[in-house]
Amino acid sequence: MINKIKNNVFQLYFKEFGSCVYLLLLNGLRVLVDTSSKENKEELLKDLQELDIKPEEVNIILLTHTHWDHTGNLPVFKNAEIYDANNIDKLTLEKIKVIKTPGHTKDSRCFLYQDILFSGDTIFHNGGRGRTDLPGGSEKEILNSIEKLNKIKYKILCPGHVD
Numbered sequence: 001m002i003n004k005i006k007n008n009v010f011q012l013y014f015k016e017f018g019s020c021v022y023l024l025l026l027n028g029l030r031v032l033v034d035t036s037s038k039e040n041k042e043e044l045l046k047d048l049q050e051l052d053i054k055p056e057e058v059n060i061i062l063l064t065h066t067h068w069d070h071t072g073n074l075p076v077f078k079n080a081e082i083y084d085a086n087n088i089d090k091l092t093l094e095k096i097k098v099i100k101t102p103g104h105t106k107d108s109r110c111f112l113y114q115d116i117l118f119s120g121d122t123i124f125h126n127g128g129r130g131r132t133d134l135p136g137g138s139e140k141e142i143l144n145s146i147e148k149l150n151k152i153k154y155k156i157l158c159p160g161h162v163d
């Protein structure tokens with residue numbers, strides 16, 4: 001299902017378990033935030049087709065972290081540059097601000113674009129936050145990260161999972 005957030009920002013969400021995928025159209029670049037789980041491959045491709053985008057036309061993928069339910073469809077996007085915590089410093093999209101938010105995982109990152117925060121599994125709607133009982137999780141770190149996010153003036157929250 002496609003939910004239009006702004007003229008150039010779309011949320012794709014799925015019936016099966018897996019993260020939401022966000023599509024940003026930035027000066028001719030097609031940017032995805034996360035790729036959901038393999039189970040959602042067909043639906044993801046169908047949604048992209050509806051938006052007139054072929055998988056090989058996706059230029060950049062930003063990963064909020066490397067859990068399987070966010071990275072499952074990376075192989076579909078053969079021409080995309082993939083950025084995660086390891087190489088995100090090399091990202092040259094000036095309009096995207098990267099925020100380190102460890103806690104759910106050590107490698108968790110949030111992305112700020114204008115007044116939209118892509119929060120991965122760090123925070124959800126209605127004050128929810130990511131679990132910290134998985135490997136690399138830390139309750140103390142996620143609380144620090146949430147404090148950091150609270151200081152950012154964003155208006156629209158785009159989390160990795162919605163109900």
Ligand SMILES: [Zn+2]
Pocket residue numbers: 065067104121
């Ligand atoms: Zn996760």
